[in-house]
Amino acid sequence: MHSGCIFCRIAAGEIPSKVVFRDEDVIAIEDVNPQAPVHVLVMPVAHHPDIVDLSHCADATMMAKLFTIASRLGHQRTSSAGFRMVVNTGPQGGQTVDHLHVHVLGGRPMKWPPG
Ligand code: 5GP
Numbered sequence: 001m002h003s004g005c006i007f008c009r010i011a012a013g014e015i016p017s018k019v020v021f022r023d024e025d026v027i028a029i030e031d032v033n034p035q036a037p038v039h040v041l042v043m044p045v046a047h048h049p050d051i052v053d054l055s056h057c058a059d060a061t062m063m064a065k066l067f068t069i070a071s072r073l074g075h076q077r078t079s080s081a082g083f084r085m086v087v088n089t090g091p092q093g094g095q096t097v098d099h100l101h102v103h104v105l106g107g108r109p110m111k112w113p114p115g
């Protein structure tokens, strides 16, 4: 728990959010500023600044769990229409909150390439 981290504080229940999934390792919340009709953030409860940090863990279980849960939530909320998962990483990657999270976006057609 990093007290200066907004997502750690959300995971600890100190800041309210709309929680759509939770277990001991992973929490998924509705994005406060949704960019699509479906916009969920899936993150580890434990603080990892970004996906590179998590990639240095010898145990890949969390990496697998994050994408498993993100995939299930995306499919549940959009069915066969499809969805997009995004992991913004670092300043040029557009990351603004330094606690790893997977964006799950859907409910409208997505453009490519992204901006
Ligand atoms: P990033 O830019 O780091 O990839 O994504 C951060 C996301 O977190 C943004 O989509 C932003 O809307 C969302 N966000 C920032 N602060 C909060 C908050 O307090 N609650 C929730 N639910 N989402 C937040």
Ligand code: ZN
Pocket (backbone or CB within 6 Å): 002, 005, 006, 007, 008, 009, 046, 047, 048, 098, 099
């Ligand atoms: Zn954190």
